[in-house]
Amino acid sequence: MKQILLFVTIISFHFTVITQSQKDSLNKVVQKRIKDIKQSQSDNPYYTKEEKREGYAKEVTTFQALAQPTEDSDLANYFKIYLEKKLLQNIDFSTIGWSSFYKHPSKNAYSYTIRLTFEISKTNKATNCRINTGNKERDRKIIEIFKKYPLEKLGLKESDKLGKISVQLFAKEDKNVIIKANKFAVVDTPPILKDCENAELYWQINKCLYDKLYEHILKNLSLKTLNNQELRGEVIFNPRFTINEEGKIVHVNSIAPNQIIKDEIDRVIQSFSQVIIPGKRNGNPQNTYCDTYRSLTIENIK
Template structure:
């Protein structure tokens, strides 16, 4: 009897292509360098030396908190008219990237002596590399071009995007046609089945180093078996026309359907049992959960996207014991409003919440995903969140005042300590957007500071300001236990004139 109908879907956001190393190379950087032959004194390096602003390099942090990049590359493609397109620079600083792109646009691409102009290729040039603790101009002598492997049925692809999409389609069809229905049945799967596919294609086009992931161990083993017998590539990946190994990584989704009613009952019972075992606090049969099930149909529930794995509702309680400031972490405003509306219809007194601190906020989980299925759940008692208190002067009996005080204190600290000469450190004009994040540990110490700015000097200064902040007066608490919390902020400042400009629009990343 045929149990299942497989429908394969594509999830593009997790695709990862990367060149793997030859056995003769230590790593991919050495392989690239072999073909690129970078040189500080070649024609391209001299060209960029005349057109790059030295101050953009002098403060480049090799151990930058944004990302530790020891090389800066420029990639581009060739359009049907053999014109350069899709220029991308990979440094963490937008001003530096802009400078490199603008310089390259004015470079005579014919001087690169590209041996093969093809829309299937991606072309890469090294522009910068490290020398000691400095970033220097050290450009490729030769342009490096790479091409994806070509599998049967994809030979007619005219550009890299179509070739990539064809490979995705082929591997998805292969998995859907070959994965064992018996293993699907053993895993008790219905609905969407997300599978993480990862394998290498060696220099001969053969599939090796298969390392896939599925919801259960037995299904993972089966997925690895199926992917391992994926037909070899007709043409392996190449680097400058020479065969090279290639890593493919993708999440695909199979839609599992069955007309067997007994199996459907087994799946539902199995998932409910696992849910109760693994989440003792979460219960699909609390009064609050049953209340939400009255207003959300099974069809609606299945369509809800859980970007963070679950959806919860958050609220505060005023001095009169009434819930206020409702919010959720739903993906859309429409779903947020719907969930809040349903929650407001529930008799609040049934929750038996006894507020202790007016600055606390409360939350209940509402929707979680288990076995690729959305489930309405809740718990008997709310989670109680107590926000951090930045300094003693911020203590308040009002949660909004407490948060506003912390935000204003951080804004004042940044504004008052930022050097006003910073406008001279950038060629950009108008409003510069800057953002930063940090954590407050369970002792109130500032840790894991990360700063993001258009250039290194502004970024470094911002990072130092945040690191110099004093310990907060009180850390955050969850259900009475001190916890680590993350704070994220962004703001802009105007460098378009010669007066001292106020920082503006300090924004905290939304969240409970």
């Protein structure tokens, strides 16, 4: 720990060996603090409603152009063979979405589609598969079926291990839920620091980026500034920023327990000047929204 005016540490949410009751107690504290942060997020939204609407419409248009989903694609025909038709019944599109970020698009803009996202493991298998159809058992069965599909049929490359991959599986048309799946996979690669180019998998890129960023925060926080505010102890904050198409950090707007800590965190993040390869969608640079939780402990030196 760095000892000048205060003890200041930044940690991820992991703990040393402790009892289960201690873990449960710590988890409750963490969840309570995250809940408080989420309330602050609604008080200080990162995007306006108009920006979210425009972003949603642009994302859907881009995805559809790249994925080219049809009812007779190879992936669609595969699901027609192996998925029981009754599983598609009673899907309520009004209660689900393919992105937690775009939770409430307007009815006019809503795409009425369901996507599955996954990553590729070192052994070239689909991993971290996620889908939301409004029913966990149905989600589990769909993922089970998808994992047996030959990924090479999606035209994936070795470099796609660095990305999160999305495929549309279902759509609602004329009040009916149909199987309408990608011809081509859509691959979103996260921003990559040049020091992180040896990363081989999606999660490794993200970990490397955030590790480097928080090393920078730890080294550059103004302990004098933090000492001038009264809050002490462990606090959880929510860094939020965008890495633009040029690989620069922009639009920094974190959530923190008070304005002084927020402004200091924002200032340090904005000063992070390492060269970043921007996030890409199927090879084309795109703006990437970054959002995480971290813990900051501030204590007086005794």
